[in-house]
Amino acid sequence: MTTTARTRTRARQHARVTRRAPWSAIALFIAPVMLYYALFVLYPIVATFYYSFHTIEPISGKLTATFVGLQNFFALFEDDIFIRSVQNTIIWATAGPIIEMATATTLAFIVYFKTPFHRFYRVAWFAPMLVSGVIVGLVFKLIFNFDWGLVNVALRAIGLNDLALNWLGRRDTPLWVVIFVHYWATFGYSFVLLVAGLSAIPEELIEAARIDGASTIQASLKILLPMLMPTFITVLILSFMGKMRAFHVVWVLTGGGPMHFSETVATYVQKRAFSWSTLDLGYPSAMAVVWFGVVIVGVALINRWLKSRIDY
Amino acid sequence: MAHSISIQPTGKANLVGRRLSVGLLTTGLMVFTLLVLIPFIWMLVMSVRTTGEILNDPYGLPSIIHWDNYARLLLDPKIAFYKYFVNSAIVTVGALVLTLILSTLGGYGFGRRRYDFKLRGPLFALLLFALMLPPQIMYIPQFTMIAEYGLLNTYWALILLYAATGLPVSTYLMATYFSQLPTEMEEAARIDGCGDLRMFWQVMLPLARPAVATVVLINFMNFWNELLLAMTMVTKPEMRTIQVAMMNFVGEHGSDYAIAAASLVTSMLPVLILYLVLSDKFIEGMTAGAVKG
Numbered sequence: 181m182t183t184t185a186r187t188r189t190r191a192r193q194h195a196r197v198t199r200r201a202p203w204s205a206i207a208l209f210i211a212p213v214m215l216y217y218a219l220f221v222l223y224p225i226v227a228t229f230y231y232s233f234h235t236i237e238p239i240s241g242k243l244t245a246t247f248v249g250l251q252n253f254f255a256l257f258e259d260d261i262f263i264r265s266v267q268n269t270i271i272w273a274t275a276g277p278i279i280e281m282a283t284a285t286t287l288a289f290i291v292y293f294k295t296p297f298h299r300f301y302r303v304a305w306f307a308p309m310l311v312s313g314v315i316v317g318l319v320f321k322l323i324f325n326f327d328w329g330l331v332n333v334a335l336r337a338i339g340l341n342d343l344a345l346n347w348l349g350r351r352d353t354p355l356w357v358v359i360f361v362h363y364w365a366t367f368g369y370s371f372v373l374l375v376a377g378l379s380a381i382p383e384e385l386i387e388a389a390r391i392d393g394a395s396t397i398q399a400s401l402k403i404l405l406p407m408l409m410p411t412f413i414t415v416l417i418l419s420f421m422g423k424m425r426a427f428h429v430v431w432v433l434t435g436g437g438p439m440h441f442s443e444t445v446a447t448y449v450q451k452r453a454f455s456w457s458t459l460d461l462g463y464p465s466a467m468a469v470v471w472f473g474v475v476i477v478g479v480a481l482i483n484r485w486l487k488s489r490i491d492y
Numbered sequence: 493m494a495h496s497i498s499i500q501p502t503g504k505a506n507l508v509g510r511r512l513s514v515g516l517l518t519t520g521l522m523v524f525t526l527l528v529l530i531p532f533i534w535m536l537v538m539s540v541r542t543t544g545e546i547l548n549d550p551y552g553l554p555s556i557i558h559w560d561n562y563a564r565l566l567l568d569p570k571i572a573f574y575k576y577f578v579n580s581a582i583v584t585v586g587a588l589v590l591t592l593i594l595s596t597l598g599g600y601g602f603g604r605r606r607y608d609f610k611l612r613g614p615l616f617a618l619l620l621f622a623l624m625l626p627p628q629i630m631y632i633p634q635f636t637m638i639a640e641y642g643l644l645n646t647y648w649a650l651i652l653l654y655a656a657t658g659l660p661v662s663t664y665l666m667a668t669y670f671s672q673l674p675t676e677m678e679e680a681a682r683i684d685g686c687g688d689l690r691m692f693w694q695v696m697l698p699l700a701r702p703a704v705a706t707v708v709l710i711n712f713m714n715f716w717n718e719l720l721l722a723m724t725m726v727t728k729p730e731m732r733t734i735q736v737a738m739m740n741f742v743g744e745h746g747s748d749y750a751i752a753a754a755s756l757v758t759s760m761l762p763v764l765i766l767y768l769v770l771s772d773k774f775i776e777g778m779t780a781g782a783v784k785g
Contacts, residue, residue, distance in 0.1 A: 201609050205688035209601025213594045213663055214615060220634065220656035221622050227633035236636075243636060296518055303771045304525050307532070309778075310763050312717035314735045315756050318742050319531045322749075328550045330530070364528070369778065376779045425626035428719045432739060446720075449628045454635075454724050461632050468628040475626055 228472075231465035238459060245462070252466035262467060265436070265443040266474075268355050272444065273423040273478070276359050280367050280419050285412070288374035289400050302375065306368040313365070313428020320361045321433055324348050354434050354442035362429050366422060370415050377411025378404060413486045417479055424475050445471050538753035546749045561754040573755060575730065576737035580759075582647050583722075583733060584715040587654035591662050591711055594655065596704065599666020600692050606678075616667070622660045627720055638725055649725040650733070654718065658711040665710075665780060669703035670696065706777035709770070713763050734759045 232252055234245040256262050287305070291298040308316070323330045324347040332344035347353050381404060389399045427446040430436060436443035436451070445467060453464035538546055539561055541554040565573045601607045602616050634653055635644075643649045673696065681695050697704075722733040732740070738759050742752045767774050 202606065202688060206601060206607045206609060208689060209597045209607060209692070210612070210615070213598030213601075213659060214619065216594055216656065217619055217622070217659055220652065221630060221659075222618075224630035224633035224637065225625070227636075228629055231632060243639075290517070290521070295521070296514065297521070301521060301525060302775065305528055306771075306775055307767065308528065310713060310717075310767050310774075311532075311760060312719070312735055314717075314719055314739050315535075315760060316531075318738070318752070318756060319535055323531065323534075330534070330551070333551070364531075368528075372775050373779050421624060421626075425628070427627075428717075431719070446626065446628055450720070450724075453632050461636065465632050468626075468632065471626060472629040475624065479624060 225472075228465045228468050231462050232469045234462045236461035236465070243461075248462065252463050253470070255463065256466060256470065261440050261443060261448060262445075264440055265445050265448040268442060269424060269444045269446075271355065272359050272362075272426075273420055276363060276423040277416055277419040279359075280363055280370050281412070281416055284367050284370035284374055284415070285408075287371050288378055289404070291371075291375055292378045292404075293396060302372065306372050308365045308367075309369045311365065313426075314432050316361060316365050317429050317432025320357075320364075321348070324357055348434055349438055351439065351441045354438065358430050358433060358442050358444075361433060362423070362426055365429060366419070370419055373415045373418070374408065374411060377408050377415075380411075381407045409486070413483065416486070417482055420478060420482060421475065424471070424478065535753050535756055538749060539757045541750055543748050543750045558750070561750045562758065565751055565754045565758060571741070571751075573737070573741070573758065576732055576734040577758070579647070579731060579737075580716060580734040583650045583654065584712060586647060586651035587658065587715050588708060588711055590651060590655040591658040592704065592707065595659055595662035595666050595707060596697060596700070597692070598659075598663040599700075599703075600670050600696060602663065603667035603670030604678075604696075605671075605675075619660050620664060623664075627657070631721060631724065634721075635724055643725075645726055645728045645731050647731075650718075650722060653721050653725065654711075654715045657721075658714065662707045662711060665707055666700065666703055668780075669700050673699055705773065706780060709766065709774055709777045712766070716763055 231245070233247060233249060235248050235252075236243055236245050238244070287301075291301055295301075324332075326332060326344075326346040326349065329347075331347065335341070335344040345353060347357050385403055385407070386399050389403050394402070425446060426444065427450065430442060430444050430447050431450070434442040436447040440448075449464045449467050449471075452458055452467070453461055534551070537554060538550075540557045540559065541552075542558055542561075545552065545555065565571055567574075598619075602612065631653075634656075638644055638649045638653070643652070677695055677699075678691060681691055686695070717735060718733075719735045719739070723736045723739075726732055726736065729740075738755050741755055745752060
């Protein structure tokens with residue numbers, strides 16, 4: 181890299197004597213971060229792809245790679261747990277962002293119009309974002325406890341005994357509990373981002389609309405909402421990516437259980453790679469590769485779909 | 493209420509209606525806020541009660557405030573929770589220092605026009621690419637790499653990998669900040685014969701203090717709260733970070749709710765205190781990375 185850099189410098193020196201690129205300084209500033217990134221991020225990504233075509237097993241105490249071609253990928257399609265974890269994660273990454281964007285946008289508008297106590301709301305609603313996934317999982321495990329969890333105590337108190345379910349022990353509710361709890365932990369982030377986006381819109385626009393006789397709601401929908409779109413897309417993508425990678429909360433809250441009914445790709449990769457003694461690192465790598473593709477395609481789709489709807 | 497003269501008959505009705513709707517809205521939002529905060533409140537209250545009281549009435553208030561849950565948690569030699577606090581502190585501070593060195597240098601190189609060259613844009617895009625990726629796509633080889641260097645179950649494993657996860661966003665934040673600083677000072681210093689490194693260290697970095705603070709806050713929180721790498725790279729009980737320790741501790745002492753709650757509060761304390769003191773700075777910092785991008 182340095183030799184090509186040097187030849188380029190020389191070429192530039194001949195072309196323009198006035199300004200020389202300070203190559204040693206560039207190397208000093210940029211090289212450390214890029215080398216570190218190459219070693220600890222890029223190399224592992226490439227290696228995951230390499231692993232996904234191999235069986236990586238410890239043979240006599242040493243990790244040995246055996247080439248298996250596409251076998252890992254074929255096996256994925258017959259793995260019921262993997263299929264369920266994909267379904268669960270996709271349900272989550274669809275429902276989660278929809279709920280989050282709908283409520284966070286509404287709340288952002290309410291706060292934008294300087295409702296009393298708006299500063300307090302901002303600080304309070306953002307607070308769950310700071311709590312570690314472990315704490316969130318542990319606390320909500322108690323809150324959804326069948327016998328004395330807050331949810332069931334409240335439901336029984338208002339006479340809805342039939343609705344006081346064993347939230348974390350059934351086949352149909354655990355995934356939704358996970359979705360709800362993760363929503364609790366993250367909606368404040370989306371909310372704060374949207375408020376920042378709204379504050380960046382010039383106030384004259386709203387005032388002009390007000391003078392023209394528009395009500396607050398009209399002004400919000402017709403002027404602010406379209407102007408907010410770029411931020412909205414960014415926040416939606418962040419929310420989507422957050423659900424696709426979420427691990428901490430599920431791991432602690434349900435561990436993917438019962439019977440994999442709340443399994444996600446992130447928890448299943450962890451199980452196959454490290455928690456279960458399956459000992460093969462190739463198969464979970466294949467899962468990660470598939471998931472990498474799904475995340476990138478998902479982000480691209482959201483971006484394209486929404487951008488095409490704005491540029492009218 | 494006293495009579496007030498209104499020019500239009502509808503004006504007064506409107507005002508009352510407005511007051512009423514603001515009142516309703518405020519009540520609704522306060523109830524919502526209470527629901528958001530209940531888990532915190534409940535956790536705090538449980539941590540100063542005894543397990544007996546909690547089992548009797550999970551939602552009661554403490555009769556006497558029992559600080560001894562905390563004393564037991566930290567001092568009881570069988571629990572010795574402070575060890576994990578120290579582990580987390582070492583890992584977090586170590587990773588922060590490494591992230592700061594690399595990201596301030598990198599941010600300066602990527603942010604200032606003086607250091608522009610043909611491939612700089614693509615390199616920066618490559619660095620930001622990682623922001624999009626789930627950790628699953630890299631952590632299996634990261635594990636084998638760390639194992640190969642014999643670093644499993646050491647502080648270094650987490651320091652090195654946390655720094656790697658913190659780098660993209662930190663470098664991005666530093667680069668945007670540096671790119672907005674004016675060039676006059678730089679030029680003046682250069683005429684005085686100031687070299688690039690001294691320029692960075694003595695002139696520009698002090699100007700970028702707000703961005704450094706943001707980088708510290710965001711990464712501090714992420715490193716302190718991390719679980720996936722912490723449970724994968726470190727399996728020795730005495731080397732655990734506070735998050736892993738808490739997860740196992742509650743698993744083992746699951747029925748001792750009071751002390752479990754105390755462990756949650758203790759582990760949250762550093763981030764929570766920072767937040768209560770610097771909440772605006774915190775929120776600004778976490779939005780800075782996203783909205784502009």
